[in-house]
Amino acid sequence: MSTALPDQLKWEYSAFPVQISQKQRLSPGFMRITVTGDKLRFFGQWGLDQRIKLIIPSPAGNIPDFGILDEPTPPPTTWLPRAKSFPADQRPILRTYTPSAVRPELCEVDIDIYLHNPSGPVSRWAKNCSVDDELIITGPDVRAGETCYGITYHPTSAIDRLCLIGDCASAPAIANIVNQSKVPTTVFLHVDSLEDDVLIADSSTKLTFEDIDAYKAKVFQWASANAADPSVHFWIAGETSMVRFIRKELINSYRVDSSRITFLGYWKYGRRTVD
Structure with a gap:
């Protein structure tokens, strides 16, 4: 760097x-x-x-x-x-x-x-x-040089498993991380239409949902089974209120330390989030 x-x-x-x-x-x-x-x-x-x-x-x-x-x-x-x-x-x-x-x-x-x-x-x-x-x-x-400016997720040797949670707006970033990941990676993707699940390679560890409630339920089901492992890292990005909700639940209900969560609000219903 x-x-x-x-x-x-x-x-x-x-x-x-x-x-x-x-x-x-x-x-x-x-x-x-x-x-x-x-x-x-x-x-x-x-x-x-x-x-x-x-x-x-x-x-x-x-x-x-x-x-x-x-x-x-x-x-x-x-x-x-x-x-x-x-x-x-x-x-x-x-x-x-x-x-x-x-x-x-x-x-x-x-x-x-x-x-x-x-x-x-x-x-x-x-x-x-x-x-x-x-x-x-x-x-x-x-x-x-490789300054890491503009990059939020930084893989470290402490991460043995990765859970990526997002929507269509964050799909390009998820696809990049999946392609570069050197550890087992699970993806939860929410889409408005399954036809738009086109950027991230299919695998047994990618779960795609149109229904927002099913999406949240599966995320928290996975967290319940895996969050206690300190080597699991969560990356959450997409609609801002959903990102905040999932992060808060992981911390409060599943006792995930905030240092194990990378999060970005990409957009918000009704208005932009970033100029």
């Missing part, structure tokens, strides 16, 4: 100007957006639940200059207040996602976007955008 940034960088992440090279409808609920740009040769392939930022056009249809493409990329304390200072109809739209695939040798990144209903700004954009449309993404820059 890098302890200091190289002189040519001011932030662990860089801004990457990109354009859409491909759109693919993976399922009724998932759209894969593949972006390309010369600078993506420096995009880090750290995987796991790596967070990146999508910066898409404002309601007016453009991305105004707010300093994020300055070289080297300035830290968010510099560009984020400028981005928020624009009138609502001219303000760039910023949202957080996890890349599904990174191919620096081809200067490509795949972003799998779940199309919420009702649609939010990114869902609407994903449905309507076209090949060659331009946007900006921020993400890890290999020139900074």
